[in-house]
Amino acid sequence: MDSSPVPGFMKYFTKESCYPNQAEAMRYIADALEKGEVVLFEGACGTGKTLSALAPALEIAARQNKKVIIVTNVHQQMVQFINEARDIKRKVDIHVAVMKGKQAMCPRHKDYEECRALSENTYELLEMERNLLKSKKEFADATEKYKTTKDPEYNRLRAELEKEIQEMENTIHRKRDLSCTPLYEVLKIESPAFKNWLFDDVRSPEDINEYANGRGMCGYELLKREIKRADLIICNYHHVLSQEIFMTLLGWLEKLPEDLILIFDEAHNIENAARSHSSIVISEKTIEKAVIEIGEHADKFPEKLKEDAQKILLCFLSAIRETYDQALEFGERNRIGKNWKDIRISDPYERFDVVKSVFLKKINTYAQEEGRVLSETSLRMIMESVSDIGYEIDLMYHEKFKSGADIIRKKSNISVAADYLAAHLLLSENPNYYPILNIRRDQQSGEIYGRMELFTCIPKNVTAPLFDSLGGLVLMSATLRPFSMIKETLGIERACTEIAFPLTFPAKNRKTFAVSVPPLFSSRRDDAQTLAAVEDAIVSAILATDGNTLIYFQSFSEAERYVHVLKNHEKIQSESIPVLFDEAGVSSNAVREEFFKIGESGKRSVLVSYILGTLSEGIDFQGKRARTVIVVGVGYPALNDRIRAVEAAYDIVFGDKKGWEFAISVPTIRRVRQAMGRVVRSPDDFGVRLLLDARFQKKSVSRLWKYSVYNQFPEEEREEFMDISPAEVEQELKAFFSGKNTTE
Ligand code: SF4
Known part of the structure; x- marks a missing residue:
């Protein structure tokens, strides 16, 4: 023992x-x-x-x-x-506290800045009310003393206090209109009722909001006051x-x-x-607004600084516009829609920033006209001074909103634009940051506009100090x-x-098959033979599964392609198996719930989704919710400039070849493993994981050599992979499910 x-x-x-x-x-x-x-x-x-x-x-x-x-x-x-x-x-x-963001919990749907002004007013209101009470008490005392002594000094004091009280009441009346009532209600209470209720159970943010709203209070503020006890x-x-x-x-x-x-x-x-969290973005519209705003607040800037600020920001704006105008090929402009499109302005490896180069040429011309030199350092210093004034202007907007002079809380764009430009000048050639230009069409004006982004490749600057301090x-x-x-x-x-x-659930309750459909390289994905092999393997698996089948494709477009094939497939139709699709514009939750319902009722359905979709992680497809999961293809991401930039940054920081491994290969296999892990969620649960791509097979190590991904899985996981052909899928799955009680 x-x-x-x-x-x-x-x-x-x-x-x-x-x-x-x-x-x-x-x-x-x-x-x-x-x-x-x-x-x-x-x-x-x-x-x-x-x-x-x-x-x-x-x-x-x-x-x-x-x-x-x-x-x-x-x-x-x-x-x-x-x-x-x-x-x-x-x-x-x-004691447990569950938090959500302020905006998600605010009953008045105010943003951060509006809330800040309303909160300040509310605290000031309470202070004024306390002072008013004090003055009223002094007035009552003076009245009492006058009654007993008939001393005219007390009468004079009464008159002064009466006037003061009147003024205070007027100010309080105005302040009340500018304060936040739900916060006021929170600050007024001294009772431990909320604390007792909160820690009597584990309350979700929704529970807290319900409690607070029912009492005309702000749930966020209630929670904030008690969180130190959690x-x-x-x-x-x-x-x-x-x-x-x-x-x-x-x-x-x-x-x-x-x-x-x-x-x-x-x-x-x-x-x-x-x-x-550490990438920075600025839209062309923000820069444009900043230039106008500087003109509107010219009195806040020393004359030369105002001129420089506007000129420098305008040079940056026109450098952005010229760059995308030149990058667009004939007719391409007309095809730009509402989604952001990346325009390459710097090679991920070579790092020559086109926007910055065009911008500096424009600045040189401006400086030469004035007979001076504007180095990158002096440009950054100018932007820092501009940013400081921008913050002052923003503070002025805050005060105006707070006092009720402005009904809307304006936000200054000056410091946003100046801070971005200073950061861009400093970091755009740093391997840890990658500058990107995106464009899209404004849905209201129909015009194209751009956005600059300094994309962080290795976010150690966020995580290292945090992790070190805990x-x-x-x-x-x-x-x-x-x-x-x-x-x-x-x-x-x-x-x-x-x-x-590793997974310690009984091995007999799961099977992992690596199926020899041709590798789904992007160049070969459309081959008729490949398409037919994938389709046959998927349909065989669906028909042989005693319950729900969950399928992850490499991308949304691949999922979309096969969903049509499956919905129209003769065998799927003849078995009346519903094919559900996790598609854009439809709630993933609703689709998932319908899929669960069909599976839990003992029937069969198919849910088509894609790696990187919201259903590939964190969702529990336990028991009858899904019996088979199919991952179609290895799912390498499209190698766009961002991914290439991350790869290059890793190559530089950690040495050759780490880039591909850290930026592409490891995250890809993690996503496949996450998708595989959606089924077989408890010791009694059972199911099949089907990997459709020859690169998953053990034999691919010798046959496909560097394209094989078999060895990238942890050893104990890959040892469970069984290599089979598409023709064997039906028989293997039927054999697996025949010994299982799928009604449980
Ligand atoms: S204090 Fe609460 S209710 Fe008031 S604006 Fe802020 S979050 Fe909203």
Whole structure:
């Protein structure tokens, strides 16, 4: 009998027993967090990763007076976290707060700037009301004293106070119109009712809004006031990856980063999320508005600075316009629609920025006309001065809105444009940033306009300082490996504990087939023979599956092509199998729910989706919801300039060949593994994973050599792959499902 003491974290463990490896994972995580190490945790879908991370993190946080924050970028996961937290709360009375963004919770639908002004007014209103009460009390005292003493001094004081009170009441009346009533209601209450209600259960943001709206209050502000009492905070990536929001959150929590244990779910997505947080964008319209605004506020600028600012921004604007005008081929202009189209202005490897070069030529002409030299450094310094004045102007807009002089909160474009140009001049040739020009057609005016973007290739500047400052960090995902890449790309330099547990559900409950349809290279995807082989294999799998079939294609357009084929296929029609499509303009949730409903009723249907769609990650197709998942093709992304730029940046930073691996190959295989992991979600669940492309096969290592992707899967996963031909699909699937009870 095992006589070792029960680890402290087990008091937060809510299941009757652990999955295989779960106890071990919790021990490793507890040890690592105790030592302040970073945990890299890969565990197959449905093996209890969330609880394995939460239990030790909560136990250590309780002992070390820390707080645990768990973040996700997938809505469905947030729902799962709430459920897990509820289970824990039934065992241990932890305080949990679930956060959403301010705009999502604001009952008045105000944006950040409007809310700021309304909030300031509300606080000032309360202060005025307190002062009014004080003055009224003084008035009452003076009245009383006059009555008893008949001293005319008290009468004079009364008259003064009466006048002051009248003025105060008028100001308060005006202020009330400019304040936020739901916030006012929050600030007025002293009762612990909300706190008690909030921590009596695990409340979702929707629950909080319902509570607050019913009482005429702001749910966001109510939550903000109580969040410091929470032991566990559930929120999304944005709350921690945006430095500004993270600092605000720390302020509410009254904690430092070292007092936090942060758990990232679906951590393979951090790189992309951080990239979008650190990339900077500016539209041609913003620059245009900034130039006009400088003219409108000419009195705020020293004369020469005003002239320089307008001239420099106009040079940048015309450099953008000239560049895309010249890049468009004959007739291409007419084909530009409402979606952004990338225009190459810099080779991803060579890095010569055309827009910047055209801009600097224009600046030279301007400077020469004036007999002076404008270097890049002096241009940046001018833009910094312009930006400072832009911020002052924005503050003026804030004050005008706050005082009611403006009904709409104007936003200054001056500092936005100046900051962008200064950053562009500094960074556009830095390998970590890639400048891109996009254009599209304005739907109202019908005119084409452009947008400049400084795309971040390696977002270490966001993640490294954050990860370095935390008290504890767990990165978990079903597809986190290779760990060396995660560490390098996110800039993790602290000691790490690496945990990777394979799928431990009974092997008899799943089969993974790699089918020898011709490799779906983009050049050969349209071959008649390839199309027929893919179609036959898919139809055979659908017909042989005792339940729902889920199919992921490499792209939306590929999915669209096959959905027509399947809907019109004689055998699919004769079996009356509905073919559902996760298409643009239709709610993915609605399609998914319909698919679940058909599967759970014991019938069959097909759901056609695509890798990178919202249904390829974080959705649980457990049990009868899906029995077979098919991944068609390896799914390399279209090698556009952004991906090439990321590849080039990795090549430069980490050495040759890392670029392809880090930017393209590893993320592609992770997406395939995520898609495969949608089925077989518990020990009793069963299903088939079908990989349609010869490059997945074991024999492709020798036959297709460098095109093979077999060895890019973790060893224990690829060892399960069975190479079969399209003709064998039906028979293999029928054999698998014949021994299973699909009615459960
Ligand atoms: S304080 Fe609350 S209700 Fe008022 S504007 Fe801000 S978020 Fe909206």
